[in-house]
Amino acid sequence: MNRIEVIAFYLPQYHPVSENNEWYGPGFTEWTNVGKAQPLFRGHNQPLVPADLGYYDLRLPQVREAQAELAKDAGISAFCYYHYWFGNGKQLLEMPLREVVQNDTSDLPFCMCWANHTWYKKMWSSEHNMLDMQAIMSQEYPGEKDWDLHFYTLLDTFKDARYYKIDGRLVFVLYHAADIPHVEQYMQRWQELAKQEGLPSFYFMSYVDDITDVNNPVHDLCEQKVVCCKSNVESIGGTSFMRKLYRFSKTLLSRVSHIPLGVYNYDKIRPKLLDDCFKDENIAPVLIPNWDNTARRGIGAMVLHKATPDAFYRHCKDVFSMIAHKQNKVVFLKSWNEWGEGNYMEPCLKYGHGYIESLKRALDEDA
Numbered sequence: 001m002n003r004i005e006v007i008a009f010y011l012p013q014y015h016p017v018s019e020n021n022e023w024y025g026p027g028f029t030e031w032t033n034v035g036k037a038q039p040l041f042r043g044h045n046q047p048l049v050p051a052d053l054g055y056y057d058l059r060l061p062q063v064r065e066a067q068a069e070l071a072k073d074a075g076i077s078a079f080c081y082y083h084y085w086f087g088n089g090k091q092l093l094e095m096p097l098r099e100v101v102q103n104d105t106s107d108l109p110f111c112m113c114w115a116n117h118t119w120y121k122k123m124w125s126s127e128h129n130m131l132d133m134q135a136i137m138s139q140e141y142p143g144e145k146d147w148d149l150h151f152y153t154l155l156d157t158f159k160d161a162r163y164y165k166i167d168g169r170l171v172f173v174l175y176h177a178a179d180i181p182h183v184e185q186y187m188q189r190w191q192e193l194a195k196q197e198g199l200p201s202f203y204f205m206s207y208v209d210d211i212t213d214v215n216n217p218v219h220d221l222c223e224q225k226v227v228c229c230k231s232n233v234e235s236i237g238g239t240s241f242m243r244k245l246y247r248f249s250k251t252l253l254s255r256v257s258h259i260p261l262g263v264y265n266y267d268k269i270r271p272k273l274l275d276d277c278f279k280d281e282n283i284a285p286v287l288i289p290n291w292d293n294t295a296r297r298g299i300g301a302m303v304l305h306k307a308t309p310d311a312f313y314r315h316c317k318d319v320f321s322m323i324a325h326k327q328n329k330v331v332f333l334k335s336w337n338e339w340g341e342g343n344y345m346e347p348c349l350k351y352g353h354g355y356i357e358s359l360k361r362a363l364d365e366d367a
Contacts, residue, residue, distance in 0.1 A: 007330065085114060310358065
């Protein structure tokens with residue numbers, strides 16, 4: 001693979017489902033939080049307002065196909081849909097990708113990332129100065145029969161000619177590989193099922209969300225590691241646990257003091273979004289255009305302030321220069337449309353098509 005290929009994570013949350021109606025109220029989607037966000041300081045760009053596509057509904061094929069066209073304008077090679085399989089056949093937010101497979105005419109490739117984690121309803125109690133986390137959808141791993149059920153539920157998706165491949169193999173990302181019991185046997189079983197069904201083999205990739213965990217042997221069971229360095233921005237400590245504890249403590253202090261302590265200048269922290277491991281052949285780096293999860297976290301948010309398209313262009317150049325010598329130049333982008341995290345590429349009122357144009361410019365210069 002001589003050219004850089006960018007795969008963008010894609011959030012399928014923007015349509016009502018009965019579970020969200022029950023947990024959060026009728027019609028709830030990610031837009032509910034996005035629209036009510038408030039600025040935390042002078043010059044803070046909140047609430048975020050989408051431009052070309054507006055506050056869209058992913059039930060509309062016109063929206064999905066417009067997204068695909070914008071992604072192609074940016075030079076993105078594929079969407080990687082977050083896939084929610086909780087065990088025993090239970091899925092959530094599967095409709096957008098199902099509709100892409102069954103009905104959409106766009107030729108943009110796609111793959112999946114199994115976002116295997118429990119969902120929590122997180123409510124901040126001002127009275128008790130504490131975060132109440134209530135599990136509302138538990139991630140379960142029922143065993144071998146569920147491995148087969150999971151595979152066959154997705155069979156039509158794997159058979160789609162647009163399914164993204166590396167070296168002719170089906171890309172499938174495991175978000176928390178270490179949480180999957182008997183993960184090596186699970187992957188072997190899927191390889192067997194793929195062969196039985198006349199499919200190419202799987203190209204498993206393991207997501208690493210903290211650089212201190214990059215050498216965990218479980219990641220080496222996969223073909224590549226997808227490494228994101230966002231946690232470097234506000235982490236102290238030599239272990240993943242200590243870094244998480246520091247981030248939690250800082251968020252708690254922000255809420256108790258009513259002072260936003262998680263604000264960072266994007267250009268100044270750009271070096272923290274990199275790691276020397278990006279140069280390794282078995283590492284797929286993650287691009288981060290922006291981050292501001294005020295819509296979800298309020299005063300406890302992490303804000304990459306002044307994350308302009310020009311600053312993102314410089315970040316792209318940083319990453320691309322590190323992989324210039326590599327044969328495998330796959331790069332992930334976090335994310336195409338995680339508006340609640342202030343982490344998006346889609347056009348917005350403040351920057352227009354700026355992020356799209358910056359990525360395209362950087363890719364063209366490295367072609």
